[in-house]
Amino acid sequence: MSATPLLELRGIDKSFGPVQVLRDVDFSVNPGEVTALVGDNGAGKSTLVKCVSGIYSADGGQVLFEGRPVQIHNPRDAASLGIEVVYQDLALCDNLDIVQNMFLGREKRRGLVLDEPTMEQMAAETLAGLSVRTVKSLRQHVSSLSGGQRQTVAIAKAVLWNSRLVILDEPTAALGVAQTAQVLELVRRLADNGLAVVLISHNMNDVFAVSDQIAMLYLGQMVAQLRTSDVTHAQVVELITAGRSGGLGLAGENGNGKRDTPPTETTSAGADR
Amino acid sequence: MSAAPPTTVVPPVEVPAAPVPTVGSHLRDYWARVRGGDMGALPAVLGLIALCVVFTALRPNFMTEGNFANLFTQGAAVVLIAMGLVFVLLLGEIDLSAGFASGVCAAVLAQLVTLQGYPWWVAVAAAIVTGVVIGLVIGFLVAKVGIPSFVVTLAAFLAFQGVVLLLIKGGTNVSIRDEVLVAIANRNMPPWLGWALTLLGVAGYALVQLLRHRNRSALGLVTEPLAVVLIRIGALAVLAGTAVYLLNLERSRNVLVSLKGVPIVVPIIVILLVVLTFVLQRTAYGRHVYAVGGNREAARRAGINVDRIRISVFVICSSMAAIGGIVAASRGTSVDANTGGSKVLLYAVGAAVIGGTSLFGGKGRIVDAVLGGAVIAVIDNGMGLLGRSSGFTFVVTGLVLLLAASVDALSRRRAAATGNR
Numbered sequence: 001m002s003a004t005p006l007l008e009l010r011g012i013d014k015s016f017g018p019v020q021v022l023r024d025v026d027f028s029v030n031p032g033e034v035t036a037l038v039g040d041n042g043a044g045k046s047t048l049v050k051c052v053s054g055i056y057s058a059d060g061g062q063v064l065f066e067g068r069p070v071q072i073h074n075p076r077d078a079a080s081l082g083i084e085v086v087y088q089d090l091a092l093c094d095n096l097d098i099v100q101n102m103f104l105g106r107e108k109r110r111g112l113v114l115d116e117p118t119m120e121q122m123a124a125e126t127l128a129g130l131s132v133r134t135v136k137s138l139r140q141h142v143s144s145l146s147g148g149q150r151q152t153v154a155i156a157k158a159v160l161w162n163s164r165l166v167i168l169d170e171p172t173a174a175l176g177v178a179q180t181a182q183v184l185e186l187v188r189r190l191a192d193n194g195l196a197v198v199l200i201s202h203n204m205n206d207v208f209a210v211s212d213q214i215a216m217l218y219l220g221q222m223v224a225q226l227r228t229s230d231v232t233h234a235q236v237v238e239l240i241t242a243g244r245s246g247g248l249g250l251a252g253e254n255g256n257g258k259r260d261t262p263p264t265e266t267t268s269a270g271a272d273r
Numbered sequence: 274m275s276a277a278p279p280t281t282v283v284p285p286v287e288v289p290a291a292p293v294p295t296v297g298s299h300l301r302d303y304w305a306r307v308r309g310g311d312m313g314a315l316p317a318v319l320g321l322i323a324l325c326v327v328f329t330a331l332r333p334n335f336m337t338e339g340n341f342a343n344l345f346t347q348g349a350a351v352v353l354i355a356m357g358l359v360f361v362l363l364l365g366e367i368d369l370s371a372g373f374a375s376g377v378c379a380a381v382l383a384q385l386v387t388l389q390g391y392p393w394w395v396a397v398a399a400a401i402v403t404g405v406v407i408g409l410v411i412g413f414l415v416a417k418v419g420i421p422s423f424v425v426t427l428a429a430f431l432a433f434q435g436v437v438l439l440l441i442k443g444g445t446n447v448s449i450r451d452e453v454l455v456a457i458a459n460r461n462m463p464p465w466l467g468w469a470l471t472l473l474g475v476a477g478y479a480l481v482q483l484l485r486h487r488n489r490s491a492l493g494l495v496t497e498p499l500a501v502v503l504i505r506i507g508a509l510a511v512l513a514g515t516a517v518y519l520l521n522l523e524r525s526r527n528v529l530v531s532l533k534g535v536p537i538v539v540p541i542i543v544i545l546l547v548v549l550t551f552v553l554q555r556t557a558y559g560r561h562v563y564a565v566g567g568n569r570e571a572a573r574r575a576g577i578n579v580d581r582i583r584i585s586v587f588v589i590c591s592s593m594a595a596i597g598g599i600v601a602a603s604r605g606t607s608v609d610a611n612t613g614g615s616k617v618l619l620y621a622v623g624a625a626v627i628g629g630t631s632l633f634g635g636k637g638r639i640v641d642a643v644l645g646g647a648v649i650a651v652i653d654n655g656m657g658l659l660g661r662s663s664g665f666t667f668v669v670t671g672l673v674l675l676l677a678a679s680v681d682a683l684s685r686r687r688a689a690a691t692g693n694r
Contacts, residue, residue, distance in 0.1 A: 076576075091574040093567035095635035096560075104564055105575030107557045114555055117492050124494075137495065143688065 004067040006031045006196040007052070007083075007165055012061035014047055021047045025061070025222045027215055029165060034187060034197045036207040036228070039217030040240055045200050048217070049167055053085045054078040082164035086154045088173060094143035098135060099123045101142055102157045126160045127152075129193070130186055148179025155186055159195070166190055167198040172206055184210050204233055218243040223250055296500045310687030314629045316680050317644040320673075321651060328655035335658055339524040342536060346458050348650030349538040350375070350601040351617060355624035355642035356549055357593025360586040362625055363553075363566040365634025366415065366422040368590045370407075371621060373433035375598030376613025378403045380440035382599055383447040383608035386454065393453045397599060404595025405588055407433075412584030422587075430618075438610050448607040457541070458604035461534030464521040470540055471517045479506045538600055542643065545596070549589075549639045562586065566635035597621075616667065620649050623670065627677040633685060648673070 005028035014022040022044050029035045039045050050056045052063070054075045063070055065081055072078050078085075092101050099116070102123050108115040123138055132152050135145070142150060151171050158166050168187065172180040188210045191197045201207050207214060208228060215225040216239045223239045226248075238245035307315060328335040354371050361368045368374075378400040385396040411429060415422045441447050449455060462470075482502050489496045517535055525532035553559035564572040565582045573579050594613075601617070602608045626632060627648050628641025652673060656666040 087574070091568070091571040093564045093571050093635075095563060095567035100560060100564075104560070104572070105577050107560060109557055112556055114557060114560065117488055117494060120494055121492060139495070 005029055005064075006066060008064040008067075009048075009052070010062040010064065012048070012051060012063075013059045014044075014051060014056060015059055021220050022051070022058070023220045025217070025220070027222060027225065029196045029198055030212075031164070031196045032191055032194050033212040034191045034199055034210050035213045035215060035225075036199045036201060036211035037215050037217065038201060038204075038207060038236065038240055042219075043217040043240070044220040045217055046169070049085065049169060049198070049200065052078065053083060053167065079161070082162060083167070084158035084161065084163040084165070085167045086151075086158050086169065086171060088169040088171075092142045092150060092154060092157075095141065097141050098138045098145075098153055101153060102126070102160055104157075106161070122160065123156070126156050130156055130159065130189055132156065132186070134182070146179060147175050148182045151175065151179075151183050152186060155183075155190070159190065163195065165196040165198070167200070169200045170202065171199070172201065172203060180206065204236060207236070208233065216240055216249075218250065221250065224248055296498050299498060299501050310684040310689075312629065312680070312684050314638075314641060314644050316677070317628045317641070317648055320627070321644065321648050324648065324651045324655065328651065328658065332655070332658045335655055337524070338519055338522040339526075339532075340654065340658070341519050342461075342524060344647070344650050344654055345520075345536050345539055346604055347654055348646045349458060349536075349542060350597040350604065351620045351624055351649060352542055352643055352646030353545065353597035353600060354594050354617065354621035355628075355646050356545060356639050357590035357597075358621055358625045359549075359630050359637050359639055359642050360553075360562065361422070361590045362622075362630050362632060363562050363634060363637050364583060364586055365566055365632075366583070366586070367426065367622075367632075368411065368422065368587060369426040369618060370411065370429035370433055371426075371590055371594045372613045372618030373430055373437065374404060374407050374591050374613070375594040375601060375617065376437045376608075376611075377407065377433050377440070377598070378595035379598035379602040379608045379612045380437045380447075382454070382602055383449055384440050386451050387447050387449055393451045396451075396454075400599055401592055401595045404592040404598075407594075408588030408591030409584065411591065412587035415587065416580040416583035434610075434614065437612065437614075441608060441610065446607050446609040449602055450606070454599070454603050455606055456537055456603075458536070458538050458600050459606070461520075461532070461536050462540070464534050467517045467521055467535035470535075471513050474543065475506070475510045475513055478509055482506055538603075541596075541600075545593075546639055546643060553639060558582075558585075563635060616670070619674065620653075620670070621646075623674040623677065624649050626681060627673065629681075631681050631685065632678060633681070645677070 007027075007029040009025060009027040012022050012025040012027075013020070025044070025048060027037075027048065037045050037048070047056065051058045052072065054072045054077050057073055063072060070077075070081060072081070072083075093104065096104065099120050103119045108119050108122075120138055127135070127138075130152075134152070135149055142153065145153065155166070155168065155171070171183050171187065175183060184206055187197060187199060191210075191212070199207070199211060211228045213225060214228050214231060214236060216223040216236060218240060221243070223243055231248075235245045235248065239249045243250045307313075325336075334340065354375055358368060358371055381403045382396045382400040385391040385399055386393055391399075407429070411422075411425055414420050414425045482505065486496055486499060486502050520535045520539075521533055523531065523533050553562065561572065561577045561582050564575065564577060565579055569579055572582075597617075598613055601612055605612065621642075624645035625637065625642050626645065628637075628643070628645030630637030630641045630645075649670065652670055653666060656669060
């Protein structure tokens with residue numbers, strides 16, 4: 001584990017009216033690692049991501065980026081820090097081609113005219129850097145791509161802008177077996193290239209296949225953030241659904257009490273063996 | 274169970290690098306796209322050829338030099354309005370008021386130039402400004418207030434009929450005598466100027482195409498084969514040359530008066546075609562129009578100001594309607610309560626859709642308006658030559674529009690089924 005995490009959240013609170021969605025959440029992401037964020041429906045995963053990406057602003061708590069406290073008020077703040085989110089419902093335009101989609105809203109131009117050759121070259125380099133070889137032509141419309149290829153384009157779009165932290169929201173939810181494998185391999189490669197990756201997923205197989213750490217949310221609280229090698233499949237499921245598993249997770253009934261281990265503790269101290 | 278499940282990662286299926294495209298592969302790709310439902314302007318071109326063959330067979334005088342020139346001036350106003358409508362249709366919106374907006378702008382023109390005695394250029398500027406204002410109001414109501422464009426423009430459609438009547442004082446016919454304005458749709462360029470402009474246009478097109486081909490090759494990007502580029506340039510040269518040659522033939526039956534040359538309205542249409550195509554295909558604005566039409570949410574997340582794009586297309590549409598209105602007023606040398614009314618709007622929407630612009634948004638080009646407008650003009654003109662009643666012409670035009678919309682809907686379904694491959 002590296003010295004300072006790229007992104008560190010401390011004590012994040014977020015309420016929508018009377019409903020407290022996030023309660024004192026701590027969360028950290030290291031560069032070069034895939035950190036899985038798991039939790040049941042309504043646990044607060046999406047809200048947490050939206051606080052990081054600037055769509056919501058947190059009610060309380062601290063956000064540290066490379067150890068420095070930062071304020072993220074809108075998506076542009078997040079983008080300027082190098083935080084990119086790949087949304088579940090793929091923000092791609094079917095009627096545009098791969099290059100046009102990757103540069104959408106941030107087109108390169110020479111004077112008034114779009115600089116197509118430069119954009120096409122940059123897109124080709126980015127896809128090559130991710131070892132993507134499955135698309136036939138960069139000029140084919142996104143509507144002609146398979147689900148896995150679309151997800152690949154969406155991820156490549158996020159990587160194109162020298163991003164430091166890429167957040168993937170359920171990237172494999174709608175994919176078949178082979179395509180899931182492709183996307184997971186791409187996720188792993190992002191981290192191996194030195195980016196910090198947050199993977200939100202319901203699929204435990206995916207999580208165990210690629211993640212270095214697993215952070216578990218339960219009813220708006222961070223149950224634990226542990227190294228993937230230190231927990232088992234069954235423990236993670238138990239932590240997600242009940243908030244505790246043996247000595248791990250929240251103390252007390254239904255996770256209303258205090259934690260018995262600090263949530264950002266990512267050493268093997270949390271293991272019950 | 275202490276170890277994580279093995280990280281089984283299937284390697285991606287290797288696809289060999291795209292082969293260097295040849296003329297043959299280019300044609301095969303095109304045919305595959307057509308079969309996949311992406312027909313583009315193909316139905317319009319085939320329809321145009323079929324209509325010309327049928328009308329020539331039934332009425333040999335359809336294919337005379339005089340009638341050929343008539344087609345351009347008859348279709349000009351509809352084509353200009355349709356060009357603007359393409360922008361609105363690209364967003365999946367509709368502007369039903371474009372016809373009467375052109376009427377209002379023509380009435381402003383007539384009011385200023387004939388009744389108030391202003392010079393022609395003041396009147397033209399005022400007409401275009403009127404179009405811009407109309408577009409701003411419609412766009413604001415659609416994008417900011419959130420009324421469906423169908424309803425806003427239907428209301429405007431009704432209101433503008435009244436505005437035209439008010440401007441020309443209740444149904445009188447205001448004639449336009451200004452030489453410059455009358456010349457737009459009724460005079461021709463001297464033959465040498467027609468040839469010079471054609472040469473300039475084809476040379477410019479060739480230069481742009483060849484430069485792009487060379488740039489892309491130099492950067493090592495996948496390019497179309499040079500032969501395809503050359504064939505395209507050659508085709509344009511032949512088409513434009515033939516048209517100018519025919520238009521430069523003597524078409525006056527009177528020995529004393531000479532009537533030949535390219536109608537002045539033709540270069541106006543060509544220049545607007547080039548400018549608007551450039552805007553849509555080569556600028557970030559045009560790219561954003563397509564993006565908003567394809568997936569509004571994706572465009573918003575990409576940081577595009579969606580409301581501004583939505584307002585701007587209505588401004589472009591109404592401004593083009595104003596230009597169409599000026600041409601219509603010039604052709605009729607007058608403005609009355611019916612200018613821009615009756616069939617103008619449906620002809621314009623029909624032109625865009627027949628040319629291959631989708632009513633569902635996200636797909637279409639400016640040249641569609643010209644091709645579709647040509648189909649409409651040929652039907653209108655041919656039916657007139659056949660001596661059919663206007664009732665019959667309306668029915669046929671309606672059926673053609675329905676056919677075009679069906680082609681659009683069916684090709685969309687096919688594209689969805691085949692993944693547009």
